[in-house]
Amino acid sequence: MSGIEILQIWIIAFFTLALFSFLYKDNPFYRLAENIFAGLTTGYQVSLIWDTVIIQKLWDPMMGGQWWLFLPGLLGLMMFSRFFPKISWMSRVPLAVVMGITAGIFLTTQLHGFVLPQMQATMNTFVTAKGFADYFLASLIAVGVISTMIYFYFSHEHVGVLGVTAKLGIWFIMISFGAHFGYTVMGRVSLLIGRTQFLIEDWIGTFSYIF
Amino acid sequence: MFTKWAKEGKPLFLRKIPGLEAIEEAVGRATEMGRPVLFIPGIAELDEIDTIAGISILGRVAQITAQYETPLYVPVRYPLVLAAGQEVVEQAYIKAGKPELYDEDIVRYVAGEQFSFTATVNGYMMRVRPATNIYMGAFFAESLLLAETGNAAGSIQIAGTARPEQLPFFIAACDYTLMGEELYAASAYLSHEPIMMGGLKGQDFMKILIIILIIIGIVLVLFDSAETYLSWFEEN
Numbered sequence: 001m002s003g004i005e006i007l008q009i010w011i012i013a014f015f016t017l018a019l020f021s022f023l024y025k026d027n028p029f030y031r032l033a034e035n036i037f038a039g040l041t042t043g044y045q046v047s048l049i050w051d052t053v054i055i056q057k058l059w060d061p062m063m064g065g066q067w068w069l070f071l072p073g074l075l076g077l078m079m080f081s082r083f084f085p086k087i088s089w090m091s092r093v094p095l096a097v098v099m100g101i102t103a104g105i106f107l108t109t110q111l112h113g114f115v116l117p118q119m120q121a122t123m124n125t126f127v128t129a130k131g132f133a134d135y136f137l138a139s140l141i142a143v144g145v146i147s148t149m150i151y152f153y154f155s156h157e158h159v160g161v162l163g164v165t166a167k168l169g170i171w172f173i174m175i176s177f178g179a180h181f182g183y184t185v186m187g188r189v190s191l192l193i194g195r196t197q198f199l200i201e202d203w204i205g206t207f208s209y210i211f
Numbered sequence: 212m213f214t215k216w217a218k219e220g221k222p223l224f225l226r227k228i229p230g231l232e233a234i235e236e237a238v239g240r241a242t243e244m245g246r247p248v249l250f251i252p253g254i255a256e257l258d259e260i261d262t263i264a265g266i267s268i269l270g271r272v273a274q275i276t277a278q279y280e281t282p283l284y285v286p287v288r289y290p291l292v293l294a295a296g297q298e299v300v301e302q303a304y305i306k307a308g309k310p311e312l313y314d315e316d317i318v319r320y321v322a323g324e325q326f327s328f329t330a331t332v333n334g335y336m337m338r339v340r341p342a343t344n345i346y347m348g349a350f351f352a353e354s355l356l357l358a359e360t361g362n363a364a365g366s367i368q369i370a371g372t373a374r375p376e377q378l379p380f381f382i383a384a385c386d387y388t389l390m391g392e393e394l395y396a397a398s399a400y401l402s403h404e405p406i407m408m409g410g411l412k413g414q415d416f417m418k419i420l421i422i423i424l425i426i427i428g429i430v431l432v433l434f435d436s437a438e439t440y441l442s443w444f445e446e447n
Contacts, residue, residue: 041324
């Protein structure tokens with residue numbers, strides 16, 4: 001193992017431990033790691049965006065004849081008007097464009113990506129059902145979908161039949177959240193294992209080279 | 212149709228959403244304690260509808276903090292969200308009649324990477340100990356890190372996201388949580404703008420329609436005559 005590799009491992013181990021130290025309380029090591037982390041990532045992203053967006057997606061294609069790309073380029077430039085109070089209103093144009101496009105795209109993607117497939121899947125479980133168990137599960141899915149939708153119905157107080165159905169919906173939602181919680185915690189534990197393995201195997205492993 | 216009714220002044224009923232009712236109370240608590248309100252409009256770019264919903268709620272929260280003269284801090288991860296956030300907060304302060312209290316640094320770019328953003332915000336929470344933390348927008352793996360730190364700092368926490376995989380963490384660590392569509396409904400609920408109210412009512416109408424269509428589909432499947440009906444829902 002070379003000296004540079006050992007140095008890299010020690011730097012990584014130092015920042016890992018500095019960030020872990022936050023579990024005890026806020027301290028100067030954590031603050032140092034926090035500020036270096038924020039500064040490094042910001043600097044890295046500026047260079048990344050310059051290369052992958054400004055050069056590769058805007059400048060090079062424009063020079064290659066795709067002159068119409070000057071429009072998004074112009075919208076981007078308008079954001080800089082925020083530095084000049086007299087014309088800062090111009091920065092609202094690109095903001096409005098992005099927000100408008102987002103809302104429009106969201107509507108279609110939600111309808112085609114979630115609403116229609118969910119409706120079809122709910123009905124299709126009955127098409128493929130064979131026997132009591134399948135029909136029971138299909139009914140459970142249908143009841144789950146309908147009661148969950150009722151929970152998100154805002155035009156009426158959740159009282160009476162609507163209240164009971166919404167309460168059933170919240171049960172379905174909570175069961176789904178429980179499954180998500182367990183699944184994600186397992187993923188986090190594997191991340192912790194990865195970090196611990198690095199500290200025990202790689203970092204402590206370098207001790208034999210140094211001491 | 213619903214928007215027309217709302218514009219005509221016809222009362223449109225919306226049921227109470229507990230998390231939203233709690234916002235004003237939580238800002239009031241921050242005022243009494245003399246500590247700031249922390250608002251995070253998610254960590255996604257402005258091309259995420261959750262971020263737009265978060266920014267919209269930020270407008271209302273900023274108006275309340277301006278009225279109460281409570282310090283507000285809004286860390287963001289993207290420059291476009293920074294610009295949109297500054298616009299919304301400035302307008303809110305003007306609307307509240309307190310333009311002199313507006314400071315550009317209320318909304319601040321913190322870091323461009325997910326976990327460096329989280330590390331910085333967590334550090335802020337432990338050092339400044341804001342009385343109220345409001346998380347509204349798109350959150351990912353950092354949701355529990357933020358909410359747990361806020362909890363440890365003793366802040367009242369209100370969260371809202373449409374990310375089902377992050378909602379369990381907010382529910383576990385926050386006092387109030389807006390789930391899924393409640394986040395989108397919040398903007399209409401808080402603003403009572405006719406267009407938004409009309410939109411929300413229209414969505415409710417569509418939900419009932421979808422439920423009816425699902426029930427019709429199931430009945431047709433059970434009677435073995437749903438082939439054509441089901442094909443209407445297929446992607447072309």
